Amino acid sequence: MSPENPNAKLIYMANQIATFFQSQPADVAAQGVATHINRYWEVRMRRKLFEHIDRGGEGLNPLVLEAAPKIRRPEAA
Helix, strand or coil: CCCCCCCHHHHHHHHHHHHHHCCCCHHHHHHHHHHHHHHHCCHHHHHHHHHHHHCCCCCCCHHHHHHHHHCCCCCCC
16 A cells, blocks of 8 residues: 555555455456445545546556446545
8 A cells, every 4th residue: 555645545445345356257246346335335435436536546456447337426525
């Protein structure tokens, strides 16, 4: 985790979820990531995730980016 990146912990957490679901069949892995984030992440966390994705998503596991369209996007703050 990079201390200069304010989203480092969020990126780490999203990547941990993706790492877990990578062991699932490809057709369910992205949905699994999205379902987990939709179910357990509060709106503020999802908003920060999408802000990071919108800025290019640097450091995110490709599976998180694949799951992004299936994650409920909160309205802008």
